[in-house]
Amino acid sequence: MNPKKGLMFGLLFGFLVLGFLAMQRATPEAKEDRIYKAVIKYSPYQLEKRLGGLTIINTVTGTKEKPSAAEVLLRKDELDKKWAKEHLKVENNDVIILGDNNQTVVKIFIENAKERKFIKSFFGI
Secondary structure (H helix, E strand, O other): OOHHHHHHHHHHHHHHHHHHHHHHHHOOOOOOHHHHHHHHOOOOEEEEEEOOEEEEEEOOOOOEEOOOOOOHHHHHHHHHHHHHHHHEEEEOOEEEEEOOOOOEEEEEEOOOHHHHHHHHHHHOO
């Protein structure tokens, strides 16, 4: 193999590796579907599709945030975690979602240890 072909394959391999690493970094962490979907219904942060990509909207204040396409899901996870620190509480085998005045909005039953581990690792409670 001559040096030009070796250089070409080396550059191609380098770009593939960099693309793969960028895609991994932009992928949000895995979630436990049942618990996440039940809790996220009460989060004030929603995604809105726009012509230029996705926008994160706070439904309480109406503020909009437009992060880049690679960061939008990671930023939404950050905002949801921040919200959860103030509005989620775990008691026995229940996740309790609190309203703005610390009143109980809903209780969600934790079915197994995997869901409890997800709540602790993702939401930090």
